[in-house]
Amino acid sequence: MELEMNQQKHTYEVDDARRRLRNEVEDLESRHRKETDRLQRDKDESERKTRNELEARIDKLLKDHNEELAEMRKKLDADTEAERSRRSQEAQKIEDEYASKLRMAALDADAKQREAQLTQGELTNVKSELDRERSLKQGLQTQLTEATTSNLTLDAANKAMREKINFLESDSQAQSQAFNDLHRRMQDAIEAAERAHEKLRQEETLRRKLFNQVQELKGNIRVMCRVRPTHKAETEPAQISFPDNDTDSKEVSILGPSKQSATGKDVTAAYSYSFDRIFGPAAQNEEVFEEISQLVQSALDGYNVCIFCYGQTGSGKTYTMSSTDGMIPRATSQIWAEAQRLQEKGWQYKMDGSFIEVYNETYNDLLGASEDLDKKKVEVRHDTIKKTTQLENAVSVLLEGPESVEKILDTASKNRTVAATKANMRSSRSHSVFILKLVGTNSITGEKSEGTLNLVDLAGSERLEHSKAEGARLKETQNINKSLSCLGDVINALGSGKENAHVPYRNSKVSLSLVHAPPLPPTPTNFI
Numbered sequence: 001m002e003l004e005m006n007q008q009k010h011t012y013e014v015d016d017a018r019r020r021l022r023n024e025v026e027d028l029e030s031r032h033r034k035e036t037d038r039l040q041r042d043k044d045e046s047e048r049k050t051r052n053e054l055e056a057r058i059d060k061l062l063k064d065h066n067e068e069l070a071e072m073r074k075k076l077d078a079d080t081e082a083e084r085s086r087r088s089q090e091a092q093k094i095e096d097e098y099a100s101k102l103r104m105a106a107l108d109a110d111a112k113q114r115e116a117q118l119t120q121g122e123l124t125n126v127k128s129e130l131d132r133e134r135s136l137k138q139g140l141q142t143q144l145t146e147a148t149t150s151n152l153t154l155d156a157a158n159k160a161m162r163e164k165i166n167f168l169e170s171d172s173q174a175q176s177q178a179f180n181d182l183h184r185r186m187q188d189a190i191e192a193a194e195r196a197h198e199k200l201r202q203e204e205t206l207r208r209k210l211f212n213q214v215q216e217l218k219g220n221i222r223v224m225c226r227v228r229p230t231h232k233a234e235t236e237p238a239q240i241s242f243p244d245n246d247t248d249s250k251e252v253s254i255l256g257p258s259k260q261s262a263t264g265k266d267v268t269a270a271y272s273y274s275f276d277r278i279f280g281p282a283a284q285n286e287e288v289f290e291e292i293s294q295l296v297q298s299a300l301d302g303y304n305v306c307i308f309c310y311g312q313t314g315s316g317k318t319y320t321m322s323s324t325d326g327m328i329p330r331a332t333s334q335i336w337a338e339a340q341r342l343q344e345k346g347w348q349y350k351m352d353g354s355f356i357e358v359y360n361e362t363y364n365d366l367l368g369a370s371e372d373l374d375k376k377k378v379e380v381r382h383d384t385i386k387k388t389t390q391l392e393n394a395v396s397v398l399l400e401g402p403e404s405v406e407k408i409l410d411t412a413s414k415n416r417t418v419a420a421t422k423a424n425m426r427s428s429r430s431h432s433v434f435i436l437k438l439v440g441t442n443s444i445t446g447e448k449s450e451g452t453l454n455l456v457d458l459a460g461s462e463r464l465e466h467s468k469a470e471g472a473r474l475k476e477t478q479n480i481n482k483s484l485s486c487l488g489d490v491i492n493a494l495g496s497g498k499e500n501a502h503v504p505y506r507n508s509k510v511s512l513s514l515v516h517a518p519p520l521p522p523t524p525t526n527f528i
């Protein structure tokens with residue numbers, strides 16, 4: 001029992017010892033674990049510190065290294081730059097030396113070339129001197145030969161002269177008589193030529209007078225009619241006949257529309273008109289000009305000539321007046337040629353040309369600047385004391401040859417084109433007046449003449465009721481009709497034949513622009 005109890009006690013003690021041991025082991029293990037953890041932490045901390053220190057050292061080392069590198073690079077750059085500038089200075093020096101050597105060489109070459117040129121010049125001089133000497137020698141030789149020949153000729157002439165002198169001496173009285181006769185005859189011939197010239201001048205004055213008397217006898221006012229050819233577009237042209245086409249060419253007959261008479265017959269009325277001259281559709285501008293060229297001549301003789309073209313729109317007024325072979329170019333070239341011819345007879349002419357447009361009873365200068373159209377105020381002024389008429393504010397061109405006329409017509413045509421863009425059909429709705437002033441003086445006879453040639457292209461003459469015009473067009477048509485009717489009054493007054501009859505020039509701008517001659521009203525004026 002005691003054994004059992006000892007055994008049990010021993011078991012308890014062993015168990016207790018075991019338990020204690022186990023606890024101690026566990027305690028030891030836990031302390032060991034804690035110690036291991038602490039050690040591990042310490043180790044980690046120490047490693048981290050070491051790593052940080054290492055990294056900081058590496059960074060510092062790297063920074064130091066980079067700085068060192070940058071320093072070295074800077075130094076290297078500076079060294080390189082210094083080396084480069086030293087090298088470029090050296091190169092520049094070499095270049096300068098080379099350039100100066102080149103300059104020297106060029107100067108040398110120039111000097112050599114100049115020397116060569118001088119030598120060449122000298123050589124040429126020597127050559128030309130040699131040539132001169134040669135030709136001098138040749139000339140001298142020729143002269144010598146000629147002198148020898150002329151010596152022989154002179155000898156022969158001398159001999160002949162001696163013989164002649166001998167002959168003349170024997171007949172000198174007869175010779176001097178013949179010479180005196182010849183001299184007298186020559187004086188007579190000179191005097192006869194002088195008389196003939198004088199007579200010619202008198203004849204010219206007489207011719208002028210008679211020529212213009214003939215013109216006046218033909219009528220101061222002449223009315224001619226030109227019928228233009230039918231246009232293709234005209235489907236029902238008027239039936240016109242020319243009964244005396246082969247003789248006088250003064251009659252024209254127009255067939256009216258056919259109507260039924262009271263007896264039921266178709267009758268066609270014929271309307272006949274007579275003029276001073278009729279030009280049919282085949283007539284060319286040349287033929288028309290032949291008829292008026294005598295009037296143009298009168299203008300040179302100091303008369304005032306007006307040539308009008310009147311008719312409805314499209315009837316051929318501009319074609320007759322201003323086409324390239326129309327009356328204006330033809331008249332001016334005839335005047336130019338005639339003025340040249342009259343120079344022989346002592347006449348000198350000054351010719352001034354102006355070209356104006358009368359639109360809506362206002363003057364426009366067709367030779368002025370196109371931008372001045374409808375802006376610049378052109379006026380006609382009469383000086384009743386000086387008995388002169390002036391176009392104020394309008395360009396007047398001195399005619400220095402037929403080409404000046406071309407220039408005038410060209411400028412006028414350009415201005416008319418500009419005007420046409422302002423108002424459609426404006427050229428048909430305006431009158432244009434070409435004015436040529438001709439002032440002549442005769443230095444031999446002392447005569448003077450002052451004439452004017454007016455070539456007028458009138459506006460189209462539509463009837464108001466036919467034109468169906470309204471607004472601006474109505475105003476234009478009224479102005480045209482008024483001016484044409486006033487012009488008719490002027491022509492009637494001039495044609496009345498009454499002396500001192502009042503001529504209403506001032507009632508319209510177009511007639512006013514045609515009064516040019518001193519005294520007012522003008523000296524014989526011819527109209528077509």
Ligand SMILES: Nc1ncnc2c1ncn2[C@@H]1O[C@H](COP(=O)(O)OP(=O)(O)OP(=O)(O)O)[C@@H](O)[C@H]1O
Pocket residue numbers: 227228229281283311312313314315316317318319320427428459460
């Ligand atoms: N005799 C002619 N021979 C050939 N063609 C002509 C003749 N007359 C006129 N013409 C032609 O008829 C057309 C009208 O003529 P033009 O322009 O001269 O008429 P106008 O009377 O001046 O008209 P407007 O009053 O409109 O200015 C033009 O094409 C012109 O070339």
